[in-house]
Amino acid sequence: MTSIIKVNIVELASELADYELTEILEGCIKITEEDDNEIRYTDKAQDIFNDLYDKYYSLIENCKINEGTDSL
Numbered sequence: 001m002t003s004i005i006k007v008n009i010v011e012l013a014s015e016l017a018d019y020e021l022t023e024i025l026e027g028c029i030k031i032t033e034e035d036d037n038e039i040r041y042t043d044k045a046q047d048i049f050n051d052l053y054d055k056y057y058s059l060i061e062n063c064k065i066n067e068g069t070d071s072l
Contacts, residue, residue, distance in 0.1 A: 013057040014053060017049050017056055021041075025048065029042070029045060
Protein backbone atom coordinates (compact mmCIF):
# COMPACT_ATOMS: atom_id res chain seq x y z
CA MET A 1 0.00 0.00 0.00
CA THR A 2 1.34 3.43 -0.96
CA SER A 3 1.06 6.39 1.38
CA ILE A 4 0.54 9.79 -0.14
CA ILE A 5 2.35 12.63 1.60
CA LYS A 6 1.80 16.22 0.55
CA VAL A 7 4.93 18.36 0.62
CA ASN A 8 5.89 21.89 -0.27
CA ILE A 9 8.29 21.26 -3.16
CA VAL A 10 10.04 24.63 -2.78
CA GLU A 11 10.63 24.13 0.94
CA LEU A 12 11.79 20.52 0.61
CA ALA A 13 14.13 21.29 -2.29
CA SER A 14 15.57 24.22 -0.33
CA GLU A 15 16.12 22.14 2.80
CA LEU A 16 17.80 19.32 0.87
CA ALA A 17 20.02 21.73 -1.07
CA ASP A 18 21.06 23.51 2.13
CA TYR A 19 21.77 20.20 3.86
CA GLU A 20 23.93 18.92 1.00
CA LEU A 21 25.74 22.24 0.69
CA THR A 22 26.64 22.44 4.38
CA GLU A 23 27.34 18.73 4.94
CA ILE A 24 29.53 18.19 1.90
CA LEU A 25 31.25 21.53 1.41
CA GLU A 26 31.68 22.82 4.95
CA GLY A 27 35.42 23.21 5.47
CA CYS A 28 36.09 23.19 1.72
CA ILE A 29 34.70 26.61 0.86
CA LYS A 30 33.40 29.56 2.82
CA ILE A 31 29.63 29.04 2.87
CA THR A 32 28.24 32.04 4.72
CA GLU A 33 29.14 35.64 5.39
CA GLU A 34 27.64 38.29 7.63
CA ASP A 35 26.71 41.72 6.30
CA ASP A 36 24.73 44.30 8.29
CA ASN A 37 23.76 41.66 10.89
CA GLU A 38 22.40 39.40 8.14
CA ILE A 39 23.88 35.97 7.46
CA ARG A 40 23.76 34.81 3.87
CA TYR A 41 25.54 32.48 1.47
CA THR A 42 28.74 33.64 -0.20
CA ASP A 43 28.43 34.14 -3.97
CA LYS A 44 30.14 30.79 -4.67
CA ALA A 45 27.97 28.95 -2.14
CA GLN A 46 24.83 30.60 -3.56
CA ASP A 47 25.70 29.36 -7.04
CA ILE A 48 26.18 25.82 -5.72
CA PHE A 49 22.95 26.04 -3.71
CA ASN A 50 21.05 27.14 -6.83
CA ASP A 51 22.32 24.12 -8.79
CA LEU A 52 21.47 21.76 -5.93
CA TYR A 53 18.03 23.34 -5.54
CA ASP A 54 17.28 22.84 -9.25
CA LYS A 55 18.41 19.21 -9.01
CA TYR A 56 16.23 18.46 -5.99
CA TYR A 57 13.22 20.40 -7.29
CA SER A 58 13.25 18.40 -10.53
CA LEU A 59 13.70 15.13 -8.67
CA ILE A 60 10.79 15.82 -6.31
CA GLU A 61 8.55 17.08 -9.09
CA ASN A 62 9.17 13.91 -11.10
CA CYS A 63 7.90 11.82 -8.16
CA LYS A 64 4.47 13.41 -7.99
CA ILE A 65 1.34 11.41 -8.62
CA ASN A 66 -1.19 12.67 -11.12
CA GLU A 67 -4.69 13.00 -9.71
CA GLY A 68 -6.87 10.06 -10.53
CA THR A 69 -4.03 7.53 -10.68
CA ASP A 70 -2.60 5.25 -8.06
CA SER A 71 0.87 4.87 -9.55
CA LEU A 72 3.91 7.04 -9.97
